[in-house]
Amino acid sequence: MVAQDDERQATLERARTRLLIGGAVFTACFLAVGLRLADLGLLRQEQDVRALQSREVVGQIKTQRADIVDRQGELLATNLVTASLFANPRRVPDPAAAALKLASVLPEFSAAELTAKLSADRAFVWLKRNLTPRQQFEINRLGIPGLDFEREEQRVYPHGALTAHVVGFTGIDNEGLVGIEKSFDATLAGGGEALQLSLDLRVQYILRKELSEQIERFSAIGGGGLVIDADTGEIVAMVSLPDFDPNSANEADDDARFNRISLGVYELGSVFKIFNHAMALDSGITSMKGGYDASKPIRVARFTINDFHGENRWLSVPEIFMYSSNVGSAKMALHAGGEMQRDFLSDLGFLERTSVELPEQGKPIYPAPWREISTMTISYGHGIAVSPMHLASATAAMVNGGLLHSPTLIKRSPSDPVLGKRVISRDTSDSMRRLMRLVVENENGTGGNAAAPGYVVGGKTGTAEKQVDGRYKTKALVSSFVGVFPSQAPRYVVVVMLDEPKGIKESYGYATAGWTAAPVVSRVISQAAPLLGVAPVDEDAPEIQRALALSLYSRVRTVAAN
Amino acid sequence: MIRPTTLAMLLLAASAGGLLFRVSFEVAELEDRLGGLNRAIVKEQESIHVLRAEWSYLNQPSQLAALAERYLDLVPLATEQIQTFAALPLRPLPETLDDDEITADAATLLAEVKGLPKLKPLAPRRHVRARQETVSRPEVAAIFVTQPAPSRTLGDVLNDVMKPSPVRVE
Known part of the structure; x- marks a missing residue:
């Protein structure tokens, strides 16, 4: 009996212990859940809200x-x-009927074509993208x-x-x-x-409109234009004509796809006198008061260097620029020497591709070796072929105070530092501004048609004969004008180039740059300047006159020096 | 026999379960709504994207020029039409007093001065940038336009804009 009692006692004892352990486990579990609840519900509110907000936020597509x-x-x-x-031809039950129906919606396909596609033994065929x-x-x-x-x-x-x-x-x-x-x-x-x-669509439109009208007027085979910020190298407008619709680019022919501004290289003619003069003035071999005898054509081997607007006398440095004398420029270049010329043009980037962000880049063509005759012809832009892009960026450096900037098509943020490479001194740049203004302002200058009242345009004309099969063709010209405005403190450089313009009655049969390219520059500047934030000024105001005054130092009394 | 504590516990458990169900259904519903809204937003953004392309297409300068020529009485802006603030003449003063009147006695003078129209300060003017290529045909330098003082303050406008608008979910 006692043993039985003992046994019962032990069993109860064991049961109680088990219950206790079980209860303790459950209590611990519930306690943990409770604590976690309190933690989530009371303490973590802030983090939860943040977690919710960061969830499934819809961004820009x-x-x-x-x-x-x-x-x-x-x-x-x-x-x-x-x-x-697309179609899975194996699942099309009746290809002929389907093709007939489809052809009514897609008129560019014939029913026969579609039938062939739809009855192919394949699981996938594109019908139309x-x-x-x-x-x-x-x-x-x-x-x-x-x-x-x-x-x-x-x-x-x-x-x-x-x-x-x-x-x-x-x-x-x-x-x-x-x-x-x-x-x-x-x-x-x-x-x-x-x-x-960096493009401004409005300026782009003005440039393209004026350029295409002029191309039509002078029956040119093409042309190009460029507006570039003189202080940063940003390209504000860039047009090459003929062009094409990029929405159906595969229909365009090669000529329309050819980028005349960056890929095309041309002998640009007298616009190169800008760099010839800048080199001569900056190196100090001559000054504005200096000059060269341009009374006779130069004969070298079988070449003869002539002046288009022949004055046939001694010409001062400003006169050589204004009359665009080849003879004077050639003598100036000879004075400087081929090595200096080559180094200077190389500094301006004329011997390499530009660094503009386009894959279509023309490599300049220049003589190797650089002979004496090359030195002479390069002084007035023959014997070296560069792209209009080269011309624009180098001209910007000539007038902006002497700093060369790489041309760019990407908008510069105002906080970016403007880095430039010094190529000429500030003083030389100042002289170049005066010289370029002279070409447009002086009655004897070749660029009078580029004037845009109020915007103080300066510039230089360039008319070059095109080389076809190694020979120069007199009737095939490349007429270009490089303009800057406003000359007293240049903000923009405008380059306009016409490929093979033909003379018309209104231009007295001339197809030269002064008649073809210069008027485009005038019209582009007068329309685009207000959009570019350049305010017109009174061109006769004393401070402007003073900033651009230039004595011709002419030795002929009849030429009115201003 | 059911003890009151057990009863209370059971009731609590039942209500906690019920609550949990309700919350979870609510969450599912909200999730659905959120998904719907997100899809709608993406759809709207896609339409905005297409409309932006269309807007750009319709804004082709050549097209605008053709339309302006056809329907508007506008000509290209001439250089002379652009003027600066400095070039503007000063606003004419009200009629100045004659010498005779200055000699008149102080009382009449004072009365006269008080009778003069009170000058308001100049209304704020806004310089209209020569952004568009054309300006209206009358040959005036019509580039300064007086802005009427706004009747609503910026705060009112902001309140209107920020007001939550009912959102429809499809």
Whole structure:
């Protein structure tokens, strides 16, 4: 009995211990849950709110390729979502009937063509990429089994041909092929923020309009124009004509796709006298008071160097520039020597491709070895072929105080430091401004047609005969004008180039730069200057006259020196 | 036999469960709504994107020039039409007093001065930038426009804009 009692006692004892352990475990569990609840509910509120906010926040939709915009933010290139039509021919029950129905929606295909595609023994065949929304709707309505759409993105250029040569275009799979699209392919392909160019669409339009009108007027085969910020190298407008619509770039011919501004290299003629004069003045071999005998043509071997506007006398340095004397320039260059000329042109970047952000870059053509005859012809822009882009960036350095900036198509942020390479002194640059103003202002200057009242235009004409098969063609000219405004403190450089203009009655048969390219510069400046924030001034105001005054130091009394 | 504590515990457990269910359903519903809103936002953004491209297309300068020529009485801006503040003549003063009147006695003079129209300070003027290429045909240097004082303050406008608008979910 006692043993039984003992046993019972022990069993109860054991049961109680088990209960106690079980209870303790449960209590611990509930306690943990309770504590966690209190922690979440009472203590962690702030973090929770933050966690919620960071969750599923909708950002800007991301396209596969970033947009390209102009300096005002105007859209130049963007990706739009489109649908592309494909078929699984094995699932199309009646290819002939389906093809007939499809052909009614897609008129560019014949029923026979579609039948062939739809009866192919394959599981996938593209029918048409990038449908219009209307086409997609119509095809959906046909209800043909075995057809399906794929969401795709298509590159669209809302401004079409206007910026074709700068922006370029992409291929069917949106890979950059030409222009900015190619040079920034990697950046753009990542999507993300829009790429902002330095172009100003309004100035671009003015330049293109005026240039194309002039090309038509003088029956030129093409032309190009460039507006560049003299102090930063930013390209505000850049046009090459003929151009093409990048939305259907594969239909464009090679001539339209050819970028005359950066890829084309030309012997630009007398505009090179700017650099010849700058070299001579900066090196100190002569001064504004100096001069050279231009009374007789120079004969070297079988060449004869003549003056187009022949004065046939001793000419002062400003006169050589104003009359655009080849003889005077050649003598000046000989005085300086070939080595100095080569070094100077090399410093200005004329012997290499420019560093502008375009894959289409022409390599300058220059003589090697650099003979004496080359030195003479290069002084007036023959025997060296460079792109108008080279010309614009080097001219900017001549007038902006002497600092060379690499031309760029990307908008500079105001906080970026402006780095430039000093190529000539401030004083020489000041002289160059006066000389270039003289060409436009003086009644004997060749660039009078470039004047735009109020904007104090300065510049230099250049008319060169084109070399075809190694010979110069007298009837095929490249007429160019490089202008700066306002001359007293240049802000922008404008280059206009016409390829093979033909003389007309209004220009007395002349197709030279003063008649063809200079008027374009005048019209572009008078329209674009207000947009570029350049205020017109009174050109006769004493401070402007003083800043640009220049004595001709002429030795002929009849020439009125001002 | 059910003890009151047990009863209370059961009730508590039941209500906690019920509450949990309700909250979880509510959360699911909110999630759905959020998803819907997000989809709607993406859709709107896509339309905005397309509209931006269309806007840019419609703003082709050549197209605008053609339209302006057809429908507007505008001509290209001439250089003479651009003027600076400095070139503007001063605002004419009210008629000055004659010598005779100055000799008149102080009381009449004072009365006359008080009778003069009170000059208001110049209304704020805004310089309209020559952003557009054209200006209206009348050959005046019409580049300064007086802005009427706004009847609403900036605060009012901001309040209107910030006011939450009902959102519809499809």
